[in-house]
Amino acid sequence: MSPLRLVFLGLAIWGAVHPMIYFGPWILENGLDLQRLVAEWKVSQATTGLYWDLVIAAIALSVWILAEVAVRRNWLALLAIPATFLIGVSCGLPLYLFLRAKPVR
Numbered sequence: 001m002s003p004l005r006l007v008f009l010g011l012a013i014w015g016a017v018h019p020m021i022y023f024g025p026w027i028l029e030n031g032l033d034l035q036r037l038v039a040e041w042k043v044s045q046a047t048t049g050l051y052w053d054l055v056i057a058a059i060a061l062s063v064w065i066l067a068e069v070a071v072r073r074n075w076l077a078l079l080a081i082p083a084t085f086l087i088g089v090s091c092g093l094p095l096y097l098f099l100r101a102k103p104v105r
Helices: 003-030 034-041 045-072 075-086 089-100
Strands: none
Touching: 003 034, 003 089, 034 045, 045 075, 045 089, 075 089
8 A cells, every 4th residue: 555545544543533522522422412512513603604615625525526437437436435424524535535546557
């Protein structure tokens, strides 16, 4: 595996684990109350701006993944879409780059 792919894989793992250090305790305390979670993401203009920044980035990444999968037929790369929306862009983007950087046969 190339050093670049190892970097992408490491970032994907970090992007999956590190946010869960914060989400995990919140979910244990509040359950999977998505309405409350989104409401807490919008408690100030700063967090609302960050929320929308990440939503737009997640949508853009998903469109890019779908467009490239349609051309490259790298179906495994579709795993990055649920990773993006269920974990976050911090996991989905490096995961996609890891899957995309696989040598072409």
